[in-house]
Each structure stands twice: as structure tokens, then as C-alpha cells.
Amino acid sequence: DQQVKQNSPSLSVQEGRISILNCDYTNSMFDYFLWYKKYPAEGPTFLISISSIKDKNEDGRFTVFLNKSAKHLSLHIVPSQPGDSAVYFCAASAGISNFGNEKLTFGTGTRLTIIP
Amino acid sequence: GAVVSQHPSWVICKSGTSVKIECRSLDFQATTMFWYRQFPKQSLMLMATSNEGSKATYEQGVEKDKFLINHASLTLSTLTVTSAHPEDSSFYICSADTSGLAGVVVSYNEQFFGPGTRLTVL
Numbered sequence: 001d002q003q004v005k006q007n008s009p010s011l012s013v014q015e016g017r018i019s020i021l022n023c024d025y026t027n028s029m030f031d032y033f034l035w036y037k038k039y040p041a042e043g044p045t046f047l048i049s050i051s052s053i054k055d056k057n058e059d060g061r062f063t064v065f066l067n068k069s070a071k072h073l074s075l076h077i078v079p080s081q082p083g084d085s086a087v088y089f090c091a092a093s094a095g096i097s098n099f100g101n102e103k104l105t106f107g108t109g110t111r112l113t114i115i116p
Numbered sequence: 117g118a119v120v121s122q123h124p125s126w127v128i129c130k131s132g133t134s135v136k137i138e139c140r141s142l143d144f145q146a147t148t149m150f151w152y153r154q155f156p157k158q159s160l161m162l163m164a165t166s167n168e169g170s171k172a173t174y175e176q177g178v179e180k181d182k183f184l185i186n187h188a189s190l191t192l193s194t195l196t197v198t199s200a201h202p203e204d205s206s207f208y209i210c211s212a213d214t215s216g217l218a219g220v221v222v223s224y225n226e227q228f229f230g231p232g233t234r235l236t237v238l
Contacts (some may be wrong), residue, residue, distance in 0.1 A: 004159075009157075041234065043209050043211070046228070104150070109159060
């Protein structure tokens with residue numbers, strides 16, 4: 001049961017344009033969402049996150065939007081740069097565990113290719 | 117920022133042997149580390165949560181006797197794949213969070229990921 005879904009396995013965007021990556025989730029207990037960027041043979045790198053009490057969070061060229069009613073979030077990258085080419089994973093967590101940390105459930109990833 | 121290392125970065129072994137993978141937080145203490153595996157073109161799947169000084173918590177479907185986890189210190193967790201078989205071939209990634217000492221409830225803490233270990237079982 002895939003609780004976090006990224007339905008687009010790949011996306012190509014022209015350099016300078018906006019990249020929009022989408023993510024849907026099914027578990028209504030998720031209250032914190034994150035986006036990670038991953039290069040081949042490397043671990044994921046944290047990009048940006050959003051709490052369920054917000055609908056938007058912005059950090060430089062990266063903005064994440066959350067639509068709780070639709071259980072949908074998106075990552076906007078503008079302007080897109082060649083170095084943004086990577087696989088992007090969205091992840092979600094539900095509450096705080098006994099040790100003050102949260103398990104992450106990852107989506108399947110979207111491979112973003114920025115065309116120069 | 118916080119750095120997490122993994123060793124080895126890749127390993128090839130014969131079927132039936134055991135392989136140990138180390139995960140270290142280099143410049144911070146991590147009471148909790150997570151172990152993931154990723155098959156090609158698939159998501160990162162959480163295998164287990166490793167807490168310093170206590171037994172690891174395994175996700176459903178993960179054999180704890182096959183994937184032995186030891187979190188001996190605040191900077192080191194190890195994953196041992198015992199009696200490895202070709203179907204265990206995968207990319208194994210650890211992460212460590214920056215939460216404080218056990219028992220202190222904090223808001224969400226960012227996880228920092230290691231570079232991963234590519235395991236190939238022949």
C-alpha cells in the first residue's frame with residue numbers, strides 16, 4: 001500500500017522555466033511533509049518541508065504548497081537550473097514517536113531533467 | 117551541516133556470507149538512526165529504526181534475525197545482513213536525526229542521510 005505517491009516518474013523542463021513536482025498521500029494522519037533531492041548512488045538531501053498547519057512554505061527558488069483537503073502537495077522550482085536535474089522524493093511523517101523523532105514514508109520519486 | 121557517513125560505499129559478496137554496514141554521524145550525536153533500502157526505480161523503504169541503547173524497531177515484513185541492527189553509541193549504528201542472498205542486493209541508506217537525548221520530546225527534527233551502500237550478492 002503506497003501511502004505517498006508521485007505519479008509522474010519523470011519530468012523534463014526547459015532551463016529558466018518553472019518545474020512543478022506533485023505528490024499525493026492517502027494517510028490523513030500525516031502532518032509533516034518534506035522534499036528530498038537525490039543524485040545517483042548518493043543519499044537524499046533535504047530541500048524543504050511544510051507542516052500541516054501551513055499551506056505554503058518558500059525557501060529561495062523552492063516553494064512547497066500543501067492542499068490538505070485534496071491530500072496533495074507540490075514542489076515548485078523557479079527558475080529551474082541544470083543543477084536541479086535529479087530525482088526528487090516527497091516524504092511524509094505522522095506525529096512524534098516516543099523518542100521525539102518521526103518515521104518518514106517516501107514516495108516513489110520523480111526524475112527531473114532540466115534542459116539547457 | 118550535519119554529516120553522516122556510511123562504510124563501505126559498495127560491497128560484493130558471495131551468497132551465504134554476512135555483510136556489515138556502518139553508519140556514523142560525524143559531527144553530531146544521534147540517538148536515533150534509520151535504515152532504508154532502495155530497489156532500482158523504487159522508493160526508499162524504511163527497514164528499521166535504531167535507538168541507541170535499546171533494541172531496534174523493525175517495520176512489518178523485515179526479518180530482524182536477518183537484518184541485525186546494533187546502535188552501540190550515539191554516533192554509530194551497524195546493519196548486518198546475515199546469510200545474504202541475491203535478493204538482498206539493494207542500495208542501503210541510513211539516516212540520523214538531530215533530536216536531543218532520549219526522553220526529551222522535541223518538534224520534528226531533520227534527518228540527515230548517509231551516501232548509501234550498494235550491496236551486490238552473487
